[in-house]
Amino acid sequence: MGNAILYIEDNPDNMMLVKRALEARGYVLLEAFNGIAGVELAEREDVDLILLDINLPDIDGYEVARRVRASKKYALAYTPIIAITANALKGDAEKALSAGCDVYMSKPINIRELWARVEAFVPAPEGRDN
Ligand code: MN
Numbered sequence: 001m002g003n004a005i006l007y008i009e010d011n012p013d014n015m016m017l018v019k020r021a022l023e024a025r026g027y028v029l030l031e032a033f034n035g036i037a038g039v040e041l042a043e044r045e046d047v048d049l050i051l052l053d054i055n056l057p058d059i060d061g062y063e064v065a066r067r068v069r070a071s072k073k074y075a076l077a078y079t080p081i082i083a084i085t086a087n088a089l090k091g092d093a094e095k096a097l098s099a100g101c102d103v104y105m106s107k108p109i110n111i112r113e114l115w116a117r118v119e120a121f122v123p124a125p126e127g128r129d130n
Contacts, residue, residue, distance in 0.1 A: 003027045010055075
């Protein structure tokens with residue numbers, strides 16, 4: 001198993017935060033700043049996990065998840081998807097799960113929660129206990 005994580009996120013501050021956090025653990029981060037680019041990157045590259053913002057400028061994260069799951073690229077049927085959204089409203093988690101996401105996280109992003117959720121699917125290349 002590899003260590004490539006695709007993050008689909010339009011907010012550059014969140015992108016930088018997550019990039020630093022995951023690279024510190026030895027992961028490689030692939031960046032997409034809108035939904036269409038994210039789906040294309042998922043189909044083109046070998047991706048071990050997808051972090052998916054729900055509020056995106058083109059298609060929303062739910063639609064991204066549906067397209068990823070419906071892809072002709074077989075691996076994308078089971079690649080883990082962690083949904084991330086600013087709206088902690090009831091129903092969001094259910095919507096994300098029914099669109100094909102495996103897990104749901106709320107913003108603001110907590111780095112320790114992020115590490116734990118990512119490591120549950122993809123072991124950290126430079127994992128530590130801190
Ligand atoms: Mn966003």
